[in-house]
Amino acid sequence: MSAESPVAVRRPQRADARRNFDALLAAAREAFGEHGTEASLEDIARRAGVGIGTLYRNFPTRQDLFETVYIGEIEQLCRTADEVADLPPWEALVSWLHRFVAYTATKRAISEALNRDSAMFRHCRSEIYRVGEPLLARAQAAGTVRPDVTFDDTLRMISGLTAAGFVDAAQRERVLGIALDGLRTR
Amino acid sequence: MSAESPVAVRRPQRADARRNFDALLAAAREAFGEHGTEASLEDIARRAGVGIGTLYRNFPTRQDLFETVYIGEIEQLCRTADEVADLPPWEALVSWLHRFVAYTATKRAISEALNRDSAMFRHCRSEIYRVGEPLLARAQAAGTVRPDVTFDDTLRMISGLTAAGFVDAAQRERVLGIALDGLRTR
DNA sequence: ACATTATCGGAGGGGTGCCTCCGGATCCAA
């Protein structure tokens, strides 16, 4: 993420306040991951071992809290694009997509976010595209991926599968592999 | 569905009562489709133009209502397996899976149900397998579908994509097509 | 040590949903 976060949420100065702030973010990441955007704020405060008032002081609206968590996840994801840069086209794309799945503890929420509309979401979306789309384009240029697929198609396919339930991690990988295989030229 | 519904919910005798019963089912189908299993029962009663008491008289628990809707959808789905019986293996499988997507107005709910556990869900699951698994097996025997894929893999992949959001129906079809393509042997 | 001031946390009012209960409306058979 190149610029400052577009949200006016700042990490507090005092030591105890910082502890609470971080605990809230961690709890929120967990809760949003489990229940999606609708997670109970009082539950998040409880998980963080903090009063509900403290939550609202740091994050006046649900949106503020969610965006802060979300931006963190996306930043992390964007950074991983460099790490795959020197792999062959197909491997680069696939391993980045695998991180797309793994890094987003905000699983349920991230797919909801694909459709949502706000300045921040638009920003995050464009960041993801900025780092991810070239990976797809490269694989297409190399003739590995079919040319009629868009990056948006790919993302939605992956995030749909991420949100789905599987009996175990092995099945998730297997199914993900099948779907990714569908991207390749024949 | 071969046997009687395993749930003890019966359509009432009196004309007005039957009208309400049916209105409730229709409203529930809608609401579950939009909001998943957690849809508000009071909202369902409102949509049906009926008091909340009437809802509870017909369906003492949320489970009863959901199961009744769910069974209806599954029965309908199972019946469609015959209609594709005389297509070539791959086409048969694909068009049945397309109906799997289309028929389940209970969209969000159906994927939740894949993981849930109850006598009824087990029953429905086994019915789906009974009609669907042979379609996959046939395509595999014909050499069209890779042999390492299970029916469960396929279903979860499809239902994951069903639950995901897309910008329009065309994209949904396109992505579905990509994923299905991953099932084929190369 | 102590005052200052940022921070805490939960009580409380308003909203919604769950489910029960029963007086009153409605249907239908005779």
Add this chain to the structure above:
DNA sequence: TTGGATCCGGAGGCACCCCTCCGATAATGT
């Protein structure tokens, strides 16, 4: 038409969640 069986529907008690407000608490500078 009419009486009894059936069915209706919403009021009301409980639980949870949202968000605000403010007295109590604890960190920090001197």
